[in-house]
Amino acid sequence: MELRKSYFADQRKDGLHEIGQPRPRLDSPGHVTGKTAYFADRNFPGMLHLKMVRSPHHHARIRSIDTSEAEKHPGVVKILTAKDVPHNVYTILILIQVGPEDETVLADGKVRWKGEAVVAVLAETERAAQEAAAKVKVDYEVLPAVFDMEEALKPGAPLVNEYHGQNYYLYDSGECRKVRFGDVEAGFAEADHILEQSYQSSPIEHAPTETTGCVVMPEGNDRFTCYTNTQAMFFTLDNTSIILQMPGSKLHFVGGTVGGGFGGKVDVIVEPIAILGAKLTGRPVSFIYSREEEMQISSPRAAEKVVIKDGVMNDGRIVARQVTGYTDAGAYSRHSPYGAQKGAAHYPGPYTIPNVWIDTYCVYTNRTPSSAMRGFGVTIGDFALEVQMDKLARLIGMDPLEFRFINAYRDGDTKAHRQPTEGAALIECMQEASRAANWPVAEKYMAMSSYKKGA
Amino acid sequence: MAKVPVQFTLNGSEKAEFVEGGTTLLHALRDKIGDTSPKGGCHQGTCGACSVIIDGELRLSCLTLAETCGGADIRTTSGLAEAGVLHPLQRAFLDAFATQCGFCTPGMIMAAKVLLDHTPNPSREDVVEALSGNICRCTGYEPIIQAVLTAARANSQNAA
Numbered sequence: 293m294e295l296r297k298s299y300f301a302d303q304r305k306d307g308l309h310e311i312g313q314p315r316p317r318l319d320s321p322g323h324v325t326g327k328t329a330y331f332a333d334r335n336f337p338g339m340l341h342l343k344m345v346r347s348p349h350h351h352a353r354i355r356s357i358d359t360s361e362a363e364k365h366p367g368v369v370k371i372l373t374a375k376d377v378p379h380n381v382y383t384i385l386i387l388i389q390v391g392p393e394d395e396t397v398l399a400d401g402k403v404r405w406k407g408e409a410v411v412a413v414l415a416e417t418e419r420a421a422q423e424a425a426a427k428v429k430v431d432y433e434v435l436p437a438v439f440d441m442e443e444a445l446k447p448g449a450p451l452v453n454e455y456h457g458q459n460y461y462l463y464d465s466g467e468c469r470k471v472r473f474g475d476v477e478a479g480f481a482e483a484d485h486i487l488e489q490s491y492q493s494s495p496i497e498h499a500p501t502e503t504t505g506c507v508v509m510p511e512g513n514d515r516f517t518c519y520t521n522t523q524a525m526f527f528t529l530d531n532t533s534i535i536l537q538m539p540g541s542k543l544h545f546v547g548g549t550v551g552g553g554f555g556g557k558v559d560v561i562v563e564p565i566a567i568l569g570a571k572l573t574g575r576p577v578s579f580i581y582s583r584e585e586e587m588q589i590s591s592p593r594a595a596e597k598v599v600i601k602d603g604v605m606n607d608g609r610i611v612a613r614q615v616t617g618y619t620d621a622g623a624y625s626r627h628s629p630y631g632a633q634k635g636a637a638h639y640p641g642p643y644t645i646p647n648v649w650i651d652t653y654c655v656y657t658n659r660t661p662s663s664a665m666r667g668f669g670v671t672i673g674d675f676a677l678e679v680q681m682d683k684l685a686r687l688i689g690m691d692p693l694e695f696r697f698i699n700a701y702r703d704g705d706t707k708a709h710r711q712p713t714e715g716a717a718l719i720e721c722m723q724e725a726s727r728a729a730n731w732p733v734a735e736k737y738m739a740m741s742s743y744k745k746g747a
Numbered sequence: 748m749a750k751v752p753v754q755f756t757l758n759g760s761e762k763a764e765f766v767e768g769g770t771t772l773l774h775a776l777r778d779k780i781g782d783t784s785p786k787g788g789c790h791q792g793t794c795g796a797c798s799v800i801i802d803g804e805l806r807l808s809c810l811t812l813a814e815t816c817g818g819a820d821i822r823t824t825s826g827l828a829e830a831g832v833l834h835p836l837q838r839a840f841l842d843a844f845a846t847q848c849g850f851c852t853p854g855m856i857m858a859a860k861v862l863l864d865h866t867p868n869p870s871r872e873d874v875v876e877a878l879s880g881n882i883c884r885c886t887g888y889e890p891i892i893q894a895v896l897t898a899a900r901a902n903s904q905n906a907a
C-alpha cells in the first residue's frame with residue numbers, strides 16, 4: 293500500500309518500522325500447527341458438564357420448578373436454581389454505574405425471552421446433563437409478549453422488565469438520550485427541501501466459529517481457575533465477583549486466544565454459573581454453548597430503527613437534521629444503554645450541521661438480549677446516514693461525493709454534542725477515494741483541506 | 748455403557764483406546780488421546796473445523812464414530828510439520844495472513860492437504876470447491892485461497 297506523505301506532513305513521523313509493513317501475527321505459528329490452546333482444549337479428569345434448562349416461552353411467569361426426576365437421572369451431580377446464586381440479579385455495566393441491575397443469572401419467578409436460562413444441570417457427561425435437563429419440569433403461566441419497539445413504547449404494552457418499570461432505559465436525560473444543537477425548526481423552515489426517511493435493521497448474530505464457553509478448575513483452596521473465551525476479561529472478573537459474592541482474589545481468569553468474537557463474547561454469561569457449579573461440587577466444570585445456543589442464545593447485534601429528517605439547501609448544505617433512533621435491547625440491558633447513547637453522539641455523522649435534534653431510545657422487548665458487535669450503536673446508524681446522504685444528493689441533483697465534501701466536518705467545527713473537531717481527515721480520505729475509485733470531483737474539492745485557514 | 752476397543756494410527760503412531768459406543772472420533776481425539784488440533788465448532792457437520800484425514804480422504808471427525816476407525820490411518824494438522832519444519836501449506840497460511848483467530852485453520856489445512864494430494868496443480872475454482880465445507884468467520888476466505896494456491900506452487904517447484 294502506498295502512503296501519501298503529503299497529507300498532514302507536519303504531523304507525520306517518519307521512520308516507523310511496523311506500520312505499513314507486512315508482519316506475521318505472533319500467534320499464527322500456533323494456529324497453523326494446531327498447538328494454540330483455546331479454552332476448550334483443557335480437559336480435566338472428573339470434569340462435569342453443565343447444560344441449561346431454557347425457557348420455551350417469550351414471556352411467562354414461573355409457577356413452579358420440579359427437579360426431582362432430573363436429580364434421579366444417572367450421572368447427575370448437582371442441579372442449580374435461582375436460590376443457589378448468591379447475587380442473582382446483576383447487570384454488566386454496573387461496574388461503570390450504569391444500572392439498575394435488571395437481569396437474572398437463573399430465572400427467578402419470570403422469564404422474559406425465549407431461551408432464558410432457568411435451571412443449570414451438572415452431570416458426569418454431556419449426554420447425561422442433556423437428558424436430565426429434559427426431565428426438569430417448569431410450570432409456566434404464559435404472558436403476553438411484545439417484539440416491536442414502537443409497540444413496546446405504547447401505553448398499555450406488556451411490561452417486559454420490572455427492574456426498569458417501563459419499556460425503555462431511563463437516562464438521566466429522561467426517556468431517551470437527547471442532543472439539542474441550534475434550532476432545528478428554524479433550520480427546516482429555511483431549507484429548500486426536506487427529506488424524512490426511516491431505516492430498520494434486524495438482529496445480527498456474530499456466529500464465531502468457536503462457541504461461547506468456559507472450563508473451570510477448583511484449585512482446592514476455595515480459589516478457582518476459569519479458562520474462558522471472554523473478550524472482556526475484567527468485566528467478567530468483576531461481575532463474577534459480584535454475582536458469586538467472592539473477592540476477586542479467589543477468581544483466577546485465564547483468557548487468551550478467542551476463536552472469533554466480534555463483540556459476541558463480551559457478556560458475562562457462562563463464567564459465574566460454571567464457577568458456582570465448581571464451587572458447590574468441588575469438581576472441574578465445563579460449560580460450552582452448542583452451536584444452536586450460540587445462534588439462538590448468545591446476544592446478537594441489536595435491531596435498530598433510525599428515522600432521519602433532513603433539511604437541505606439547493607447549494608448542498610444540510611441545515612437541519614432530526615434523528616429518532618431506537619435500539620432493541622431485548623429483555624435486558626447488557627451493553628445496549630451504552631450502544632444507544634453512542635448512537636446519539638454519532639447521528640450527525642462526520643458532517644457539520646448547524647441545527648441538530650436527536651432522541652435515541654434503548655427499548656426493552658421480549659426478544660433475545662442484544663449486546664456488543666463491531667461498532668454497535670454506530671454501524672447501523674452509518675448505514676442509515678450514508679443512504680440518506682445519497683438520497684439527499686439525488687434530491688438536489690448533486691454528485692453524492694461532492695455533496696459530502698460540502699458538508700464534511702473540518703478541524704475547529706463544533707459537533708452537535710459540543711466537542712470541537714480535532715484531527716479530522718474526512719476530506720483527505722474522500723480525495724483519496726475519489727482517485728482510487730476513479731470518481732472525479734470538481735477541482736475545488738480536491739483543493740480542500742481538513743485544516744481551515746487561520747484555524 | 749459398554750466400551751469398545753479401537754486401535755488406529757494417528758500421525759504415524761499407534762493409538763489404542765476404549766471408547767463408549769457412539770463416541771465421535773472428534774471426542775476421542777481431543778478428550779481421550781489429547782490431540783486438540785481438530786476443533787469442535789458445531790458438532791453437526793456444518794463448519795469443517797473438525798476435519799481430519801482418514802485413509803487419505805477428508806472426513807468430519809464430529810460425524811465419524813471412533814469405533815469405525817479400527818485400523819485406520821488418521822492424520823491431523825498437529826502431525827503435519829516434520830521434524831519441526833512446517834509443511835508448505837502451514838508456511839503459506841502463515842505468510843498469506845490466512846489465519847486470524849485460528850479456530851478454522853487446522854480444518855482448513857486438512858481440506859487443503861487432501862486437495863493438493865489429489866490435485867497438485869489446482870485452479871482457483873478447485874480450491875474454492877475444496878474449502879467449501881469449511882467456515883471461516885474472520886478472514887473473508889481470500890487469503891486462505893491465496894495460501895493454498897501458493898502452497899501448490901511451492902510444492903510443484905520442489906517436485907520440479
Ligand code: FES
Nearest residue numbers: 790794795797809
Ligand atoms: S465440528 Fe464437525 S463440522 Fe463442525
Ligand code: FES
Nearest residue numbers: 847848883884885
Ligand atoms: S481465522 Fe477465525 S474462523 Fe477462520
